[in-house]
Amino acid sequence: MKKIVMKNPVVEMDGDEMTRVLWRQIKEILIEPFVELNTEYYDLGLKCRDATDDAVTHAAAEAIKEHKVGVKCATITPNAERVKEYGLKKMWKSPNGTIRAELDGTVFREPVTVEGIKPIIAGWKEPITIARHAYGDIYKASEFKIGEGESVVVTVGGESRAAADFKGGGVLSVMHNLDRSIEKFAENCFNYALEKKKDLWFGTKDTISKIYDGRFKDIFNRLYLEKYKERFGNAGIIYFYGLIDDVVARVMRSGGGFIWACKNYDGDVMSDMVSTVFGSLAMMTSVLVSEHGFEYEAAHGTVTRHYYKYLKGEKTSTNPVATVFAWTGALKKRGDLDGNAELSAFAANTERAVLETIEGGVMTNDLLPLFRKDGITPRGVGGEELLKAAADKLESFIRLV
Numbered sequence: 001m002k003k004i005v006m007k008n009p010v011v012e013m014d015g016d017e018m019t020r021v022l023w024r025q026i027k028e029i030l031i032e033p034f035v036e037l038n039t040e041y042y043d044l045g046l047k048c049r050d051a052t053d054d055a056v057t058h059a060a061a062e063a064i065k066e067h068k069v070g071v072k073c074a075t076i077t078p079n080a081e082r083v084k085e086y087g088l089k090k091m092w093k094s095p096n097g098t099i100r101a102e103l104d105g106t107v108f109r110e111p112v113t114v115e116g117i118k119p120i121i122a123g124w125k126e127p128i129t130i131a132r133h134a135y136g137d138i139y140k141a142s143e144f145k146i147g148e149g150e151s152v153v154v155t156v157g158g159e160s161r162a163a164a165d166f167k168g169g170g171v172l173s174v175m176h177n178l179d180r181s182i183e184k185f186a187e188n189c190f191n192y193a194l195e196k197k198k199d200l201w202f203g204t205k206d207t208i209s210k211i212y213d214g215r216f217k218d219i220f221n222r223l224y225l226e227k228y229k230e231r232f233g234n235a236g237i238i239y240f241y242g243l244i245d246d247v248v249a250r251v252m253r254s255g256g257g258f259i260w261a262c263k264n265y266d267g268d269v270m271s272d273m274v275s276t277v278f279g280s281l282a283m284m285t286s287v288l289v290s291e292h293g294f295e296y297e298a299a300h301g302t303v304t305r306h307y308y309k310y311l312k313g314e315k316t317s318t319n320p321v322a323t324v325f326a327w328t329g330a331l332k333k334r335g336d337l338d339g340n341a342e343l344s345a346f347a348a349n350t351e352r353a354v355l356e357t358i359e360g361g362v363m364t365n366d367l368l369p370l371f372r373k374d375g376i377t378p379r380g381v382g383g384e385e386l387l388k389a390a391a392d393k394l395e396s397f398i399r400l401v
Contacts, residue, residue, distance in 0.1 A: 004035045007338045010330050011063040012039035015073025017302035022320045023073045029387040046076045050088045057095045061102040065292040071330035072297040100134035105290025106188035107132040109271040111278035115359045116373035126257030132267025133185045141175035186220045189261045190228045201240045202261040203247030280366045282319030296329040298322035317365035318383040353394035362389050
């Protein structure tokens with residue numbers, strides 16, 4: 001079987017723990033037998049980030065700007081326990097946060113739907129896409145521990161305000177955002193809604209955060225009226241703004257099928273909720289869309305519990321779907337940008353092979369309790385076995401072409 005040739009590289013960012021194991025298996029089982037894989041490799045595993053003082057993460061972000069497409073494995077963001085466990089120099093920041101800040105884009109997350117797995121919220125008939133602002137807020141905040149009796153006064157442009165009365169001590173967080181970043185976020189959301197022909201919902205808490213959240217509301221509203229209202233009308237879609245608590249209530253009562261724009265923290269939380277409702281955290285696609293390029297990743301973490309079992313030689317059943325779809329998303333985008341229709345078609349067929357394998361009753365254990373399909377008794381397998389079954393189906397697709 002002749003392998004597909006890639007004209008330009010994808011920036012490959014390796015990761016940690018069980019997802020690092022799956023990363024290698026996905027390449028060896030699903031991709032490399034069919035594609036002459038062309039990547040520019042960066043090891044974003046925690047040990048390498050520590051050894052390079054996190055320079056490798058910044059280098060990877062610059063490489064995405066150069067090559068326009070990247071694919072990232074899940075990585076550890078260390079807490080105090082991880083610093084001790086890995087013997088780290090310091091508590092390094094989230095590599096996701098670093099890359100998103102340097103690319104300054106919007107993360108779009110959408111659950112992978114499978115025939116036989118129904119959302120646990122019965123009214124949700126279609127997937128909900130989360131559009132998460134990928135800059136600022138608590139992810140780039142400066143945090144301080146305030147001691148007993150200390151006071152904090154913030155002065156900006158000659159105006160001074162007392163932050164709080166810190167009797168007994170406390171903590172302080174100073175977070176920020178930028179008009180240009182909020183504008184890019186809004187543009188990305190409006191354009192994505194037009195591309196997908198889906199309604200766009202957005203919510204903040206501008207009644208409480210009158211300046212910070214109010215800025216988001218005002219920028220979205222201005223751009224909508226100036227550039228998108230007529231285009232939305234022609235496309236038959238709507239833009240809806242509300243307070244975040246009202247939007248959440250409406251989301252729960254909705255039928256799905258729209259794009260839900262969220263500030264950075266809100267998007268982090270709500271994307272996990274949406275993915276869980278539709279099946280599993282391991283069934284959520286994620287792509288960072290930026291003027292500098294595109295970065296694809298799984299929306300979940302490194303599956304630490306499974307990794308410790310794997311190290312002991314015990315069997316695990318780790319769902320690889322989101323990581324597979326990170327690879328297929330990157331290969332599809334690379335093919336589209338390069339005019340390489342064969343590579344784009346391969347990526348689409350790989351996704352089809354994985355979904356049909358699950359729909360045929362072969363799946364990881366996290367999906368077993370959720371699967372209901374007449375005439376099929378589901379069988380739980382390990383992540384590697386699922387990949388091999390999907391590879392067999394993929395090969396049959398390719399031979400038929």
